[in-house]
Amino acid sequence: xxxxxLMLPGPTTVHPRVLNAMSQAVVNHRGxxxxxxxxETSELxxxxxxxxxxSYLLTGSGTAAMEAAISNVVNSGEKILNVVGGKFGERFMxxxxxxxxxxxxxxxxxxxxxxxxxxxxxLDADEDIKAVSVVHNETSTGVAAPIEAIGKVMKxxxxxxxxxxxxxxxxxxxxxxxxxxDVCITGSQKCIAAPPGMAAITLSDDAWAAADKVxxxxxxxxxxxxxxxxxxxxxxxxxxxxxxxxxxxxxxxxMVMEEGLENRVARHHKAAKASVAASKALGLELxxxxxxxxxxxxAVKMPEGVTDAEFRGTTRDKYGVELAGGQDHLKGNIFRIGxxxxxxxxxxxxxxAAIGMTLKGLGAIEDAGAGVASITExxx
Amino acid sequence: xxxxxLMLPGPTTVHPRVLNAMSQAVVNHRGxxxxxxxxETSELxxxxxxxxxxSYLLTGSGTAAMEAAISNVVNSGEKILNVVGGKFGERFMxxxxxxxxxxxxxxxxxxxxxxxxxxxxxLDADEDIKAVSVVHNETSTGVAAPIEAIGKVMKxxxxxxxxxxxxxxxxxxxxxxxxxxDVCITGSQKCIAAPPGMAAITLSDDAWAAADKVxxxxxxxxxxxxxxxxxxxxxxxxxxxxxxxxxxxxxxxxMVMEEGLENRVARHHKAAKASVAASKALGLELxxxxxxxxxxxxAVKMPEGVTDAEFRGTTRDKYGVELAGGQDHLKGNIFRIGxxxxxxxxxxxxxxAAIGMTLKGLGAIEDAGAGVASITExxx
Numbered sequence: 001x002x003x004x005x006l007m008l009p010g011p012t013t014v015h016p017r018v019l020n021a022m023s024q025a026v027v028n029h030r031g032x033x034x035x036x037x038x039x040e041t042s043e044l045x046x047x048x049x050x051x052x053x054x055s056y057l058l059t060g061s062g063t064a065a066m067e068a069a070i071s072n073v074v075n076s077g078e079k080i081l082n083v084v085g086g087k088f089g090e091r092f093m094x095x096x097x098x099x100x101x102x103x104x105x106x107x108x109x110x111x112x113x114x115x116x117x118x119x120x121x122x123l124d125a126d127e128d129i130k131a132v133s134v135v136h137n138e139t140s141t142g143v144a145a146p147i148e149a150i151g152k153v154m155k156x157x158x159x160x161x162x163x164x165x166x167x168x169x170x171x172x173x174x175x176x177x178x179x180x181x182d183v184c185i186t187g188s189q190k191c192i193a194a195p196p197g198m199a200a201i202t203l204s205d206d207a208w209a210a211a212d213k214v215x216x217x218x219x220x221x222x223x224x225x226x227x228x229x230x231x232x233x234x235x236x237x238x239x240x241x242x243x244x245x246x247x248x249x250x251x252x253x254x255m256v257m258e259e260g261l262e263n264r265v266a267r268h269h270k271a272a273k274a275s276v277a278a279s280k281a282l283g284l285e286l287x288x289x290x291x292x293x294x295x296x297x298x299a300v301k302m303p304e305g306v307t308d309a310e311f312r313g314t315t316r317d318k319y320g321v322e323l324a325g326g327q328d329h330l331k332g333n334i335f336r337i338g339x340x341x342x343x344x345x346x347x348x349x350x351x352x353a354a355i356g357m358t359l360k361g362l363g364a365i366e367d368a369g370a371g372v373a374s375i376t377e378x379x380x
Numbered sequence: 381x382x383x384x385x386l387m388l389p390g391p392t393t394v395h396p397r398v399l400n401a402m403s404q405a406v407v408n409h410r411g412x413x414x415x416x417x418x419x420e421t422s423e424l425x426x427x428x429x430x431x432x433x434x435s436y437l438l439t440g441s442g443t444a445a446m447e448a449a450i451s452n453v454v455n456s457g458e459k460i461l462n463v464v465g466g467k468f469g470e471r472f473m474x475x476x477x478x479x480x481x482x483x484x485x486x487x488x489x490x491x492x493x494x495x496x497x498x499x500x501x502x503l504d505a506d507e508d509i510k511a512v513s514v515v516h517n518e519t520s521t522g523v524a525a526p527i528e529a530i531g532k533v534m535k536x537x538x539x540x541x542x543x544x545x546x547x548x549x550x551x552x553x554x555x556x557x558x559x560x561x562d563v564c565i566t567g568s569q570k571c572i573a574a575p576p577g578m579a580a581i582t583l584s585d586d587a588w589a590a591a592d593k594v595x596x597x598x599x600x601x602x603x604x605x606x607x608x609x610x611x612x613x614x615x616x617x618x619x620x621x622x623x624x625x626x627x628x629x630x631x632x633x634x635m636v637m638e639e640g641l642e643n644r645v646a647r648h649h650k651a652a653k654a655s656v657a658a659s660k661a662l663g664l665e666l667x668x669x670x671x672x673x674x675x676x677x678x679a680v681k682m683p684e685g686v687t688d689a690e691f692r693g694t695t696r697d698k699y700g701v702e703l704a705g706g707q708d709h710l711k712g713n714i715f716r717i718g719x720x721x722x723x724x725x726x727x728x729x730x731x732x733a734a735i736g737m738t739l740k741g742l743g744a745i746e747d748a749g750a751g752v753a754s755i756t757e758x759x760x
Contacts, residue, residue, distance in 0.1 A: 003405060011406045011623065022624060023403035025383060026391045026575045028702050059577050060440050063619035064600045098599040189620065195406045197439050197577060197622025217597040219478040220444045239443035240569065242577025242622065243391065244402060322408050 004316065007351050008324045009139035009167055009297040011189035011196045012341035014248075018194055021251035026243045034243060035234025037250055042230070044253035045200045048169060048192070048261065049184055051176035055202040056226045057249065059242045062166035062187035065199035067095050068221040069162050069183045070133065073203070073210040076100030076217065078130040081122050081159070083114045083145070086138035087327050088164060096133075099217050104129065110141045110330070111299070113292035116149040123157050130210075131160040131182075137168035140327045142288040142299030142336060144172060151179035160207055166190060166199075170256050171268035171340055172295040182207040188245065191268065191296055193341030194252035198245040268295045271339040271348060274378035278352045279337075281374035283365055287334045298337045299326075303364040308332045311358060319354035345379040384696065387731050388704045389519035389547055389677040391569035391576045392721035394628075398574055401631035406623045414623060415614025421626055422610070424633035425580045428549060428572070428641065429564055431556035435582040436606045437629065439622045442546035442567035445579035447475050448601040449542050449563045450513065453583070453590040456480030456597065458510040461502050461539070463494045463525070466518035467707050468544060476513075479597050484509065490521045490710070491679070493672035496529040503537045510590075511540040511562075517548035520707045522668040522679030522716060524552060531559035540587055546570060546579075550636050551648035551720055552675040562587040568625065571648065571676055573721030574632035578625040648675045651719040651728060654758035658732045659717075661754035663745055667714045678717045679706075683744040688712045691738060699734035725759040 006013050027033045038057070045055035058064055070092065074080050080101050082093040085108030096103045106122050108114045114134065123129055132154065136147050147163055154161040160182040165174045169184075171191030176184045182204040189196035203211065203223065216222050225238040256264055275298040279286060287299035302308060308325050312335060315321045324336040337351060352371030360368035386393050407413045418437070425435035438444050450472065454460050460481050462473040465488030476483045486502050488494045494514065503509055512534065516527050527543055534541040540562040545554045549564075551571030556564045562584040569576035583591065583603065596602050605618035636644055655678040659666060667679035682688060688705050692715060695701045704716040717731060732751030740748035 004407070006406070006408060008408055010620065011409065014406050019403040019405070023399040025399070026386070026394050026569070027384070028386060028388055029391065029576065030704075031702065060444070060600060061620040061622075064440070067598070067600045095599045098597060098602075100597075187620070189406070195622070195624040196409065196620045197625055217478060217480075218447070219475045220440060220447045221600070222478075240390065240441040240567070240576045242441075242575070242625065244575040244624070244628075245577055245622065248624075316411075322411065324410075 003320070005321045005347060005350055007321055007338050007347065009336055009338040010187065010340060012193050012338065014193060014195050015255065015342055017255065018248050018251045022195065022244045022248040024247050029241055029243055030236055032234045035236065037246055038237070039235050041246055041250040041253060044250065044257060046202065048253060048256055049176045049202050050174065050178065051202050053202050053204060054230065055200050056223065056230060057237065057241065057246060058199045058201060058221065059197070059245070060199055061196060062185065062199050063091065064221060065166070065185035065187065065201050066092060066164060067218060068201055068223060069185045070095050070101065071099050071216055071218050071221065072214060072223040073160055073183060073207050074101050074131050075214045078102065079104060079126070079128045081106055081129045081132045083108060083119070083132070083134045085112065085114060085141065085143060086110055086135065087140035088135045088138055092133040092135065092164065111143060111287050112289045113143050113145050116146060116153045119150055120153045123159060129159050131162055133162045135164040136174065137165070137172060137294050137296055139167045139297050139336070140330065142294045142297045143292050144168065144294045148179050151181065155180050160210060167296055167340065170264060173265050176202060188249055191340045192249070192252050192256060194248040195245065197242055198249055268339065268343070271343045272296065272298065274348055274375050275337055275339055277378055278348065278371040278374040281370040282356060282359065296338065296340045298339065299334050300337065301334055302332065303359060306359065306362055306364050308335065310362060311335060314358040314361065315354045319357060321351050321354040345375055348375045385701045385727060385730055387701055387718050387727065389570070389716055389718040390567065390720065392573050392718065394573060394575050395635065395722055397635065398628050398631045402575065402624045402628040404627050409621055409623055410616055412614045415616065417626055417630055418617070419615050421630040421633060424630065424637060426582065428633060428636055429556045429582050430554065430558065431582050433582050433584060434610065435580050436603065436610060437617065437621065437626060438579045438581060438601065439577070440579055441576060442565065442579050443471065444601060445546070445565035445567065445581050446472060446544060447598060448581055448603060449565050450475050450481065451479045451596050451598050451601065452594060452603040453540055453563060453587050454481050454511050455594045458482065459484060459506070459508045461486055461509045461512045463488060463499070463512070463514045465492065465494060465521065465523060466490055466515065467520035468515045468518055472513040472515065472544065491523060491667050492669045493523050493525050496526060496533045499530055500533045503539060509539050511542055513542045515544040516554065517545070517552060517674050517676055519547045519677050519716070520710065522674045522677045523672050524548065524674045528559050531561060535560050540590060547676055547720065550644060553645050556582060568629055571720045572629070572632050572636060574628040575625065577622055578629055648719065651723045652676065652678065654728055654755050655717055655719055657758050658728065658751040658754040661750040662736055662739065676718065676720045678719065679714050680717065681714055682712065683739060686739065686742055686744050688715065690742060691715060694738040694741065695734045699737060701731050701734040725755060728755045
């Protein structure tokens with residue numbers, strides 16, 4: 001068994017079509033041919049974001065896009081409300097701090113989702129809040145935030161609405177314009193299923209207006225520079241982009257649109273429901289509140305007496321399925337099943353067979369087959 | 381003629397071995413397998429930098445590495461001496477400004493190189509200078525700075541020595557430890573001949589000591605975070621890396637070491653000498669002072685009466701050779717021949733044939749063959 005099945009909250013298994021596209025010869029990034037590919041890829045990106053605004057590719061990881069999202073629209077000394085219910089919510093706050101932005105934490109118990117009411121209350125309590133950051137899909141806990149409902153609340157306030165859809169775009173319902181999102185970011189290696197190393201960002205008119213007033217502390221991630229270069233003929237990036245990953249993103253986004261966004265989101269929701277049901281069928285306890293459980297990752301409590309090393313080591317080395325562990329204080333306490341990208345019943349059957357056999361082998365459960373049986377029921 | 385020969389100062393034509401390595405299946409960037417590849421690639425990187433210090437890969441372009449180089453070791457409010465003799469020297473200064481660092485410009489006429497004496501004088505005149513930034517190979521002008529001689533001067537001062545070898549490492553003589561360089565950076569797509577999208581950095585003990593005292597304004601490019609993750613078991617990057625480009629860098633660096641650094645540098649110098657001689661044989665005038673002419677790019681004055689669009693458009697569209705134009709105020713006044721990466725007489729013969737035929741076709745020269753004839757003489 002050479003190929004390991006990646007069931008991680010990113011990176012996900014990359015389709016051969018995308019790998020092949022990536023290995024095309026590198027072209028001049030200042031030339032017409034790259035300009036065409038960049039334009040097409042940016043347009044596809046806007047289609048997936050569901051926005052009429054321009055999208056920009058960034059050569060960097062999702063964290064680079066998170067830093068771009070905050071540092072370009074909030075000045076140092078200004079205040080941001082950071083919703084923190086997991087590692088990535090925390091990261092937004094750390095990034096804001098690194099830029100001298102005053103941060104106000106809206107703490108949410110890990111495993112639960114922020115409510116629109118809590119955000120409304122925070123905004124009512126402090127009119128200096130310039131922006132609100134929300135992580136749509138908190139992969140560290142397996143929770144999806146209600147970004148559409150939050151968007152409705154945000155419409156009554158001037159604060160910018162910054163949403164991280166790194167691990168949800170293309171797998172859960174995201175409609176940037178309809179939800180009133182001002183700054184939206186995503187990554188290449190999650191539901192879009194391209195290799196890691198590229199990110200994307202889109203800004204509303206309000207966000208661009210804010211950006212005009214910000215003395216950004218980043219140079220590499222300066223969105224004004226990106227805009228200026230994007231407006232050139234041929235369109236360019238301000239600094240040398242990853243040409244190969246642009247090819248990969250282009251192909252992966254075409255595959256998203258060929259499937260159809262709605263179908264793709266429905267497929268991810270189906271996989272999430274099946275994964276939750278199969279976990280429960282194995283007698284496992286979910287970490288995330290089931291009402292707000294993520295469409296792209298399932299967080300499961302580690303059964304008593306089972307260590308992370310023996311559990312994930314066995315699923316990987318014996319059964320060829322790579323799962324994610326818990327992060328920070330959740331290390332050893334949970335494991336996470338990513339069901340992002342090109343995921344169907346096949347991958348879930350393999351995954352829950354591996355989980356079932358591993359846990360039975362470790363003496364933690366009695367019925368190794370309940371998970372896979374549940375997957376077949378879910379997909380019938 | 382489908383494939384365009386890239387004779388640019390980056391990106392360069394990527395060898396099929398590297399493209400194939402890049403298209404391998406993506407692995408978990410937190411797992412043991414990636415840890416091994418990362419370790420090996422970082423060690424190869426240190427071999428090429430010729431340093432006993434650890435090297436770090438950055439998912440981003442050379443500009444990201446430039447920002448990392450400055451923002452991690454110089455605090456805002458502190459002073460840096462920026463040698464500016466071209467676009468990339470300027471960029472270092474802009475980056476420093478973006479971080480609130482006080483910049484002192486050591487202006488050098490474009491097309492000439494800074495002297496060690498000028499740096500010594502600037503350091504003697506101002507003891508507050510915390511660091512000096514030098515671009516080894518200024519691709520905008522085709523000039524190589526005497527970084528070894530500057531290193532000798534720098535040894536008498538406490539100021540950190542920051543050197544951009546983005547477009548020289550692997551093509552010109554760079555010995556980080558011997559030259560006393562404190563922060564050295566490079567890019568994937570120049571003389572290392574991998575696709576663009578990755579950069580590398582290495583820091584001396586003095587640079588790390590300075591980094592301890594800096595409240596870095598960048599989050600994504602925080603080298604302390606990179607160090608902490610690199611020390612983990614398995615070794616990691618702080619944020620998701622470009623796994624595919626790590627494969628590509630790994631293979632490209634292996635090719636560098638298979639050739640041997642000394643051979644590779646000699647090959648680049650031979651190509652540079654041949655390119656300069658062939659340009660002169662065609663009656664063209666060099667832009668850069670020939671005594672400090674770059675080993676990896678030749679900057680040539682555009683012949684009178686010839687426009688950039690017709691010249692480079694013809695070499696590209698009619699003869700399949702892509703050359704670079706001038707940047708900023710040199711736009712239209714010069715063209716640049718990159719001879720980086722996998723370059724031998726073959727590519728130079730094709731290039732000078734294309735230049736000769738294009739210029740004769742435009743009525744600018746009489747002897748189309750003098751350039752290629754000169755290349756054969758140079759390589760005999």
